[in-house]
Amino acid sequence: MVQSMRETERKYEVPSSADTSWLPELDRVDGVSVVxxxxxxELDAVYYDTEDLRLSGSSAVLRRRTGGADAGWHLKLPLQGDSREEIRSPLTDTVPDALLDLAMSRTRGAELTPVVRIRSTREVRHLVDAxxxxxxxxxVDSVLAESLRDKGRRATWNEVEVELAEDADPxxxxxxxxKLRKKGIARSQSPSKLARALDETAAAPAPASADLDPDQAGAHVLAYVRQQVSSLxxxxxxxxxxxxxxxxxxxVACRRLRSCLQSYRSVLDxxxxxxxxxxxxxLAGxxxxxxxxxxxxxxxxKSIGALPEELVLGPVAxxxxxxxxxxxxxxRRRTLDALGTGRYLALLDSLALLLERPPLRTKAGKAADQVMAKAVRKEYARLTGRMTDALELSPGxxxxxxxxxxxxxxxxVRYAAEAARPALxxxxxxxxxxxxxxxxxxxxHQDSVVARGALRDLAVAAQTAGEAGFTWGLLYGTEQARADTRERELPPVWERAAAPEVRDSLHR
Incomplete structure (x- = not known):
C-alpha cells in the first residue's frame, strides 16, 4: 500500500556551527504567529539507485529511512518549481514492488543497490498561524553522508529545509x-541531499560535455527529442x-517523438x-x-445527456x-501489459542511447534555421497534397x-514546426x-466517424436484446450531421493555413 503526497520545499546553505542563533525571527513573517x-x-536514510545512477540522473530519489514521523520507503519524483511528489510505502527489507514499478521508466529494469547513506540530526520548528x-x-539538519560504493568517502554539512504545509500559500x-537572505543564508546549489552527497563523495559521474553549437540543427533537434523523452x-x-x-x-509524447525523428531524418540517421x-x-497504439x-x-x-428525456427510449445509459x-x-489491461513488457524497456533503452550517442548526420552541424525550415516545408508540402486529394473526393x-x-x-507539420520554433x-x-x-x-470529423461505428454496434446489441433502437439511431444521425458540418468548415480553415504569407515565411 503506497501513499502519495505533494512536497514543496526549499533548501539553504547555513553556517557550519551547530549554534542556531543565526536564524531570523520568523514569527514576524506575514501569516505566521508563533514558531x-x-x-x-535522528534520521538515517539509505539511498538506492542503479549502477549508472539513472534515478538521480532524472532528478528522482528512492530511499529507505528510519527515524522521524515518516519512516519508510520514499520515492520522490520531480514536479514543477519547488515541488516533488513523494510516494511512501511502509518499511520492509527490500524495495517494495509498487515503488519498483513506479520507478521503472527511469531505471529501465536495472538493479537497484544502496549508493549513499545519509544520517541527519534534525532540529524542527513549526511555523504556526493565529x-x-x-x-x-x-x-536545521546536521548531515553526515557516506558513499556505499568502493572507497566509502564521507562528507558533512549543515542545511536548512523549509517545507510548505498542505494547502498553505506558496x-x-x-x-x-x-528573512533568511537578510541573515546571509542563501539557497542551496544542490536540489537534494542525495545530489550533494553524490557530488561531495565523488560518487556521481562527471557530466558529459556537449559538442554541438547551440545554433546548429543537431542541438535544436536533440533538445526537442530530450524534452519529449523526459515527458514520456x-x-x-x-x-x-x-x-x-x-x-x-x-x-502525444510518443507521437511527437516519432514525428520529429521522421521530419528531421537529415539530422539524425x-x-x-x-x-x-x-x-x-x-507503444502509441x-x-x-x-x-x-x-x-x-x-x-x-454528453450526447445522451443532452437529449430531451422523451427521446431516450430504453435503458440507453x-x-x-x-x-x-x-x-x-x-x-486498461492492454496499457499496463505494454508497460510491463521487455519491448517497452528496450524502447526506453534505445531512447536513452539515442540521447547519449546521437547518430548525427552532416546536416546536424549546419545552421538550424536553414535545415529545420526545409524540413518543415517538406512536411507542409505533404499536408497540401493530402488536403487537395481529400477535398476533391465526394462525401463518403x-x-x-x-x-x-x-x-x-x-x-x-505541427510537431515539426514546434521543434523548429526556437530556430524559426x-x-x-x-x-x-x-x-x-x-x-x-x-x-x-474523425471523432464522429468513430462514434458512428460505436453507435451502430450499440444499436445492434440493443436490438438483439429486444430494446428500442430509436435513441441510438437518433444519435447516429446527429453524428452524421456533425461530420457534415465539419466538412463544410474545413475549406476556409485550410485556406488560412495554406495562405501565401504562411507558406512563404518558411523560406530561408
Missing part, C-alpha cells in the same frame, strides 16, 4: 526566504496509477531512428486503445455503462479515410497555430 520548537530527530494551523516546517516560502519517462508513473489525462499526454519510430508507433475509449465514452455520455466497462477494462467512406490521413499529416520564431509559431485549427476540424 514552535519540536523534539529533535488559528494554530501549521503553515510550514523549518528544519508566498510564505518567499517571505521566509527574504515522467508520465509513466501517472499512467500506471491511472491519473487523469496521463495516457493521452504519454501518447534513419538507420538508427527508423527502428525507434516503429517501436514508438507500437497500445496506449491509444485506452485513450480512444476515454474520449468516446465522454463524447457519447445503462447499456452505455456496461459497454464502457467491458471496453475500458480491456484497454473514401473521403473519411482521406481526411483522417490528412489529419495525421497536419500533426506532423514567429513563422513557425503562426504555421503551427493555423495547422492546429485544421487538425481540430479534422479531429472532430
Amino acid at each position: 514552535v520548537d519540536r523534539s529533535p530527530e 488559528d494554530g494551523a501549521l503553515r510550514a516546517e523549518l528544519c 508566498a510564505l516560502l518567499d517571505a521566509v526566504e527574504k 519517462v515522467a508520465l509513466d508513473p501517472a499512467v500506471r496509477r491511472n491519473r487523469p489525462d496521463s495516457v493521452h499526454r504519454m501518447r 534513419r538507420d538508427v531512428t527508423d527502428g525507434i519510430r516503429r517501436e514508438l508507433k507500437w 497500445e496506449l491509444g486503445a485506452e485513450r480512444d475509449q476515454e474520449v468516446l465514452m465522454e463524447h457519447l455520455g 445503462a447499456r452505455l455503462r456496461v459497454w464502457n466497462v467491458v471496453h475500458s477494462t480491456e484497454s 467512406p473514401a473521403r473519411d479515410v482521406a481526411l483522417h490521413e490528412a489529419r495525421k499529416e497536419a500533426k506532423k 520564431g514567429k513563422p513557425a509559431k503562426r504555421l503551427g497555430k493555423r495547422v492546429k485549427a485544421v487538425q481540430k476540424v479534422l479531429g472532430d
Whole structure:
C-alpha cells in the first residue's frame, strides 16, 4: 500500500556551527504567529539507485529511512518549481514492488543497490498561524553522508529545509526566504541531499560535455527529442496509477517523438531512428486503445445527456455503462501489459542511447534555421497534397479515410514546426497555430466517424436484446450531421493555413 503526497520545499546553505542563533525571527513573517520548537530527530536514510545512477540522473530519489514521523520507503519524483511528489510505502527489507514499478521508466529494469547513506540530526520548528494551523516546517539538519560504493568517502554539512504545509500559500516560502537572505543564508546549489552527497563523495559521474553549437540543427533537434523523452519517462508513473489525462499526454509524447525523428531524418540517421519510430508507433497504439475509449465514452455520455428525456427510449445509459466497462477494462489491461513488457524497456533503452550517442548526420552541424525550415516545408508540402486529394473526393467512406490521413499529416507539420520554433520564431509559431485549427476540424470529423461505428454496434446489441433502437439511431444521425458540418468548415480553415504569407515565411 503506497501513499502519495505533494512536497514543496526549499533548501539553504547555513553556517557550519551547530549554534542556531543565526536564524531570523520568523514569527514576524506575514501569516505566521508563533514558531514552535519540536523534539529533535535522528534520521538515517539509505539511498538506492542503479549502477549508472539513472534515478538521480532524472532528478528522482528512492530511499529507505528510519527515524522521524515518516519512516519508510520514499520515492520522490520531480514536479514543477519547488515541488516533488513523494510516494511512501511502509518499511520492509527490500524495495517494495509498487515503488519498483513506479520507478521503472527511469531505471529501465536495472538493479537497484544502496549508493549513499545519509544520517541527519534534525532540529524542527513549526511555523504556526493565529488559528494554530501549521503553515510550514523549518528544519536545521546536521548531515553526515557516506558513499556505499568502493572507497566509502564521507562528507558533512549543515542545511536548512523549509517545507510548505498542505494547502498553505506558496508566498510564505518567499517571505521566509527574504528573512533568511537578510541573515546571509542563501539557497542551496544542490536540489537534494542525495545530489550533494553524490557530488561531495565523488560518487556521481562527471557530466558529459556537449559538442554541438547551440545554433546548429543537431542541438535544436536533440533538445526537442530530450524534452519529449523526459515527458514520456515522467508520465509513466501517472499512467500506471491511472491519473487523469496521463495516457493521452504519454501518447502525444510518443507521437511527437516519432514525428520529429521522421521530419528531421537529415539530422539524425534513419538507420538508427527508423527502428525507434516503429517501436514508438507500437507503444502509441497500445496506449491509444485506452485513450480512444476515454474520449468516446465522454463524447457519447454528453450526447445522451443532452437529449430531451422523451427521446431516450430504453435503458440507453445503462447499456452505455456496461459497454464502457467491458471496453475500458480491456484497454486498461492492454496499457499496463505494454508497460510491463521487455519491448517497452528496450524502447526506453534505445531512447536513452539515442540521447547519449546521437547518430548525427552532416546536416546536424549546419545552421538550424536553414535545415529545420526545409524540413518543415517538406512536411507542409505533404499536408497540401493530402488536403487537395481529400477535398476533391465526394462525401463518403473514401473521403473519411482521406481526411483522417490528412489529419495525421497536419500533426506532423505541427510537431515539426514546434521543434523548429526556437530556430524559426514567429513563422513557425503562426504555421503551427493555423495547422492546429485544421487538425481540430479534422479531429472532430474523425471523432464522429468513430462514434458512428460505436453507435451502430450499440444499436445492434440493443436490438438483439429486444430494446428500442430509436435513441441510438437518433444519435447516429446527429453524428452524421456533425461530420457534415465539419466538412463544410474545413475549406476556409485550410485556406488560412495554406495562405501565401504562411507558406512563404518558411523560406530561408
